[in-house]
Amino acid sequence: MQMSTRILKEPLGFIRILEFPMVLLAFATTAGYSATLDVKYKCTSIENVFSFSWFYPFDLTNTAISNDLCKQEGGSISIFGEGAVSQSQFFVCTGVLSFLYIIGVLYVYLFQLEKYESDHRWPLLASSPAVLQDFVVTAVLAVFWFIASCAWASGVNVIKGLTDFNLIKNMFMNSVNPCKDKESCHFTPHWNYAALNVSLIAGFACFFLFASNLWFIWKETEWFKSRQTPNVATGQTAGGYPAAADVLPR
Known part of the structure; x- marks a missing residue:
């Protein structure tokens, strides 16, 4: 195989x-x-650290703490809201499917290009040209990327709103002992939203790339080529006008 x-x-x-x-x-x-987020707090004279994290798939409803960090008894309160589980999972799923498809189609381009261009019944469906399969899958992934990126943009806004540092700090100081004593707790955040912003930019860039590639795949299909062949045979351009060589004086 070459x-x-x-x-x-x-x-x-x-x-x-x-x-x-x-x-x-x-x-x-x-x-x-x-x-x-690290929360340093004092119970009597002993300093303790309470840490909690959130991460993919951003199921923030499971993040709850006791309303008394010193006694660890009584009720509990939820720190966040619902999160962005479905949005993040759909976005990542679209990325994984696209990643696997790109690996597969690049293998075809590099090692079986001749079959891709000439064998109209290769490789998946016996009744479908290979180029047509590529076109359909790329179109589906382009739609997926657009929907997933829009949904994830909404999810990122939800995450940013729920995990706002000042909002979390105020919640602790109003609802959790001993943080109600403002001098008893110190908060140290370890996060920023740069990675989430990058993921959004990359997501919409993926939509643009997949959508752009549709035109170049379309040019390889029999639909496009069959429209060009009659024009070439009759000496006409794609717009239906005579070719320049036919109207020039001999």
């Missing part, structure tokens, strides 16, 4: 190369995100 890199120099293959790191960046920054 490798051919010709298609990587064309827009069809080159855009796939750009999609690879962008997809990886999108789902890695989301699935790998974590944040921690």
Whole structure:
């Protein structure tokens, strides 16, 4: 089996190369995100540290603490709200599916390009051309990226609102002992939202790349080529006008 890199120099293959790191960046920054808040508090003369974290898939409803850190008894309170589970999972799932598809289609481009371009019944569905399969899957992933990125943008806004440092601090100082005594607790946040912002940028970039690649895949389909062939045979351009060579005086 011989490798051919010709298609990587064309827009069809080159855009796939750009999609690879962008997809990886999108789902890695989301699935790998974590944040921690350390709360130092005093019970009598002993200093203690209470830490809690939130991370993918951002199920913030499970984050609850006792309303008395010293006695660890009594009721508990929920620190956050509902979170953004479905949005983050759909976004990461779209990224993983796209990542696997890019690996597979790059293998086809590099090692079986001749079959991809000429064998209209290869490789998946016996009745579907390979290029058509590529077009349909790419279109579906482009739609997925648009929906997932919009949903994740809403989810990120929810996460930012629920995990606002001042909001959490005020909740502790109003509802949790001994933090009601403002001098008894010190808060140290260990997070920022840069990774989540990067994931959003990468997500919309993935939508743009997959949508852009549809045109170059379309040009490889029989639908496009069959429309061009009659024009070439009759000496007409794609717009239906005579070719320049036919109207020039002989």
